[in-house]
Amino acid sequence: MSTSVAVLMGGWSSEREVSLVSGGAIVDALANTEFDVRAIDVQRDVAGLVGKLTPAPDVVLNALHGRYGEDGCIQGVLECLGLKYTHSGVMASALAMDKPMAKRLFESVGIPCAPHEIATRADFKAGSVMDKPFVIKPMNEGSSVGVTVVLDDSHLPSLDDGSWTFGDTVMVEKYIPGRELTVAVMGDRALGVTEIKPVSGFYDYTAKYTDGKAEHLIPAPVPEEIYTAAMDYAVRAHNTLGCRGVSRADFRYDDSQNDPGDLILLEVNTQPGMTPLSLVPEQAAHAGINFSDLVRWMVENASCDG
Numbered sequence: 571m572s573t574s575v576a577v578l579m580g581g582w583s584s585e586r587e588v589s590l591v592s593g594g595a596i597v598d599a600l601a602n603t604e605f606d607v608r609a610i611d612v613q614r615d616v617a618g619l620v621g622k623l624t625p626a627p628d629v630v631l632n633a634l635h636g637r638y639g640e641d642g643c644i645q646g647v648l649e650c651l652g653l654k655y656t657h658s659g660v661m662a663s664a665l666a667m668d669k670p671m672a673k674r675l676f677e678s679v680g681i682p683c684a685p686h687e688i689a690t691r692a693d694f695k696a697g698s699v700m701d702k703p704f705v706i707k708p709m710n711e712g713s714s715v716g717v718t719v720v721l722d723d724s725h726l727p728s729l730d731d732g733s734w735t736f737g738d739t740v741m742v743e744k745y746i747p748g749r750e751l752t753v754a755v756m757g758d759r760a761l762g763v764t765e766i767k768p769v770s771g772f773y774d775y776t777a778k779y780t781d782g783k784a785e786h787l788i789p790a791p792v793p794e795e796i797y798t799a800a801m802d803y804a805v806r807a808h809n810t811l812g813c814r815g816v817s818r819a820d821f822r823y824d825d826s827q828n829d830p831g832d833l834i835l836l837e838v839n840t841q842p843g844m845t846p847l848s849l850v851p852e853q854a855a856h857a858g859i860n861f862s863d864l865v866r867w868m869v870e871n872a873s874c875d876g
């Protein structure tokens with residue numbers, strides 16, 4: 571009998587559209603194979619989701635991104651149902667989504683992270699946050715939505731009631747100048763290091779996902795020791811959070827101060843993009859693993875803690 575795979579996609583986070591593209595690409599890769607695949611557009615309706623997961627598939631391929639799909643919530647539902655699913659489990663997903671918590675763990679195993687503080691709108695009003703330049707990050711969203719780089723006062727978001735959309739508390743992180751690197755991890759192995767060169771300015775949501783404006787250089791043209799360190803940190807970060815399956819670590823690389831420069835881990839994404847433009851499929855291809863083989867590997871490595 572063929573293995574049945576349910577692909578979860580969409581969801582109701584700010585990354586719904588990206589997830590639909592990731593999920594669609596995955597469904598296409600599984601079509602006309604020995605797998606029996608069905609797509610599920612996940613809505614904010616847990617009972618409905620349970621219904622769509624009946625009869626139970628052999629494996630759930632989680633192609634959701636962002637809140638609820640990437641933070642342990644959906645993973646918890648799948649654990650309750652006793653279904654095998656791809657990517658990280660409940661704890662690793664929740665830890666990775668909580669950036670301050672994840673950074674504590676990264677630092678505990680010797681991975682350099684950017685200094686940060688937790689601040690409220692009142693702290694901004696009182697001017698008692700760290701010196702610029704800094705980056706304001708919502709506590710748990712994802713995908714650059716809401717990440718604001720403040721190089722000078724003109725970039726400061728309005729503090730007026732109503733236009734402050736970050737929530738009660740934010741993370742204020744020291745701005746790390748320099749370059750952007752990312753490393754995909756597949757199981758226990760890092761696939762490679764990509765440098766992402768934005769065509770202009772901040773590497774934003776648009777450049778990242780839609781118009782393909784950022785240039786991807788793989789292998790990243792960085793010194794050998796930086797390449798090796800990025801691969802090592804990515805695997806160490808994946809293991810420290812207890813991630814499973816595929817994850818992707820985002821770095822800043824500042825080569826302006828010293829040689830070979832400073833490598834700083836920003837975050838681990840436990841549900842990285844799987845669109846045709848995405849970084850993980852691109853790194854897999856560079857490592858000799860085509861998209862179909864990557865998806866197949868995900869299905870074969872799915873698990874459930876319960």
Ligand SMILES: Nc1ncnc2c1ncn2[C@@H]1O[C@H](COP(=O)(O)OP(=O)(O)O)[C@@H](O)[C@H]1O
Pocket residue numbers: 684705711712713714715717743744745746747750772773820822836837
């Ligand atoms: N401390 C920082 N210094 C410089 N740039 C940053 C910093 N933090 C984030 N950025 C920029 O913002 C992007 C998104 O930040 P990241 O922490 O990866 O959050 P997410 O991808 O979840 O939105 C990064 O890829 C980087 O371009």
Ligand SMILES: [Mg+2]
Pocket residue numbers: 713714820836837
């Ligand atoms: Mg990121």
